[in-house]
Amino acid sequence: MFSTLGYYICIPFAALVKLFYNLTNSYGVAIILFTVAIKLIMLPFQIKSKKSIIRMNRMSGKMQEIQKKYANNQAKMNEEMQKLYEEEGVSPMSGCLWSFIPLPILIALYSIIRQPITHFMMIPKETALGLLDKAAAAGVDISALTMTTKDTVQFSSYGQIGLVKAITSQCPQVAESVDGWINLNYSFLGMDLTATPWEAVKSFTFSAAIIGLILIPILAGGFQLLMSIYMMKSQPQQNGAGSMKGMMYMMPLMSVYIGFIMPAALGVYWIAQSVFSLIQEVIMTKFFNKKIEEEENARYEARQAERQKRMEEGRKQQAERKNQEERKQTLKEKQKAAQAAKAIKAAKAGISTTEAGRVGNRPYARGRAYKADRYDDKE
Numbered sequence: 001m002f003s004t005l006g007y008y009i010c011i012p013f014a015a016l017v018k019l020f021y022n023l024t025n026s027y028g029v030a031i032i033l034f035t036v037a038i039k040l041i042m043l044p045f046q047i048k049s050k051k052s053i054i055r056m057n058r059m060s061g062k063m064q065e066i067q068k069k070y071a072n073n074q075a076k077m078n079e080e081m082q083k084l085y086e087e088e089g090v091s092p093m094s095g096c097l098w099s100f101i102p103l104p105i106l107i108a109l110y111s112i113i114r115q116p117i118t119h120f121m122m123i124p125k126e127t128a129l130g131l132l133d134k135a136a137a138a139g140v141d142i143s144a145l146t147m148t149t150k151d152t153v154q155f156s157s158y159g160q161i162g163l164v165k166a167i168t169s170q171c172p173q174v175a176e177s178v179d180g181w182i183n184l185n186y187s188f189l190g191m192d193l194t195a196t197p198w199e200a201v202k203s204f205t206f207s208a209a210i211i212g213l214i215l216i217p218i219l220a221g222g223f224q225l226l227m228s229i230y231m232m233k234s235q236p237q238q239n240g241a242g243s244m245k246g247m248m249y250m251m252p253l254m255s256v257y258i259g260f261i262m263p264a265a266l267g268v269y270w271i272a273q274s275v276f277s278l279i280q281e282v283i284m285t286k287f288f289n290k291k292i293e294e295e296e297n298a299r300y301e302a303r304q305a306e307r308q309k310r311m312e313e314g315r316k317q318q319a320e321r322k323n324q325e326e327r328k329q330t331l332k333e334k335q336k337a338a339q340a341a342k343a344i345k346a347a348k349a350g351i352s353t354t355e356a357g358r359v360g361n362r363p364y365a366r367g368r369a370y371k372a373d374r375y376d377d378k379e
Contacts, residue, residue: 028188217259
C-alpha cells in the first residue's frame with residue numbers, strides 16, 4: 001500500500017525533473033531547477049507562514065507578560081493567549097505546518113533518483129526486469145544489480161541506477177524499443193551524481209571529481225548550519241533556547257551524514273534547497289518585518305485616532321451636560337423669581353383686602369362691601 005502511494009506521489013515530481021532534464025540534458029541542472037520550481041510553487045504558503053512567524057516573534061513580549069502574570073492559572077493564561085492571537089490575527093500552528101513539507105519532497109526525490117526506470121521514466125516494473133535479461137544477453141554483468149528474495153529476482157538498492165548506466169554506456173540498442181526510456185547522463189561538473197560520497201572517501205584519490213563528491217555533503221551541512229544560525233538570530237530568545245540551540249547543530253550534522261550515504265544527486269538538491277531557502281529567508285524577513293511594522297504603526301495610529309475621537313465625543317457630551325445643568329439652573333432661578341413675585345403680589349393684595357376686612361382672627365369678616373356707618377341712625 002505505502003509503496004503504491006509513494007509511487008503516485010513521485011509522479012508529479014518525476015514529470016518536473018524529466019521536463020528540466022529534457023530541456024538541459026544535465027541531471028545536476030535539472031535537480032537545481034526542480035528545487036527552484038518547488039520553492040516557487042511553495043512560495044505563497046511560505047509567505048503566509050513567514051508572516052505568521054514574524055507576528056508571533058513580535059508579540060513574544062506580550063506573551064511572556066501573560067505567562068508571568070498568570071503563571072499559577074493555566075486556564076486563564078490559555079484564555080488570554082487566545083485573545084491575544086485573535087487580536088493580532090495570528091494562528092500559532094500556521095508557521096509550523098509548512099516546515100514539514102520539504103521532508104516528503106526529499107523522500108520522493110530520493111525514490112526518483114534511486115529507481116530511475118520505474119519512478120523517473122515511469123516504465124512498468126515487469127518491463128524493467130525484462131531489460132535485465134536483455135542487458136545480460138548483451139554482455140552486461142548484472143550480478144551486482146539484482147538480488148533474489150523468495151525465489152524472485154528483484155533489483156538491488158541501486159540496481160536500477162546501475163542498469164541505466166550500463167545500458168546507456170554499453171548497449172543503448174537494448175532499450176531503443178522501450179517506450180519512455182531515457183539514456184540518462186548523470187555527470188555534473190565532472191562528478192557522477194549516482195555515486196555516494198562515502199564510497200569516494202573509501203577510494204580517495206586526489207582528483208577534482210572525488211574531492212567534489214566529498215564536498216557535497218559538507219556544503220549541504222554548512223548551508224544548513226548557516227540557515228539555522230540566521231533563523232535563530234532573527235527570532236527573540238525564549239524559554240527552551242538551549243534545546244533550540246542543540247537542534248541548530250543537530251540538523252546540519254544529520255544533513256552531512258545523510259549526504260555521505262545517499263547518492264550525490266540528493267546532496268545537490270539539499271545544497272540548492274538550503275541556499276535558496278537562506279536567500280528567501282533573508283529577503284522575506286527584511287520585507288515583512290518592515291511591512292508588519294508599518295501595519296502595526298497604522299493600527300496604533302488608528303487606535304489613537306479612535307481614542308482621540310472618543311475623548312472628543314466625551315468632552316462634547318460633558319459640555320452638553322453642563323449646558324443642560326446651566327439651563328436647568330436658570331429655569332429654577334426663573335421659577336423662584338416668579339414665585340417670589342407672586343408672593344409679593346399676594347402680600348400686597350393681603351394688605352388691601354385681608355387686613356381691611358379683618359375682625360379679630362377672621363381676615364375677611366367684613367367683606368368687600370363693608371361700610372362702617374351702614375347701620376347708623378340717620379336723621
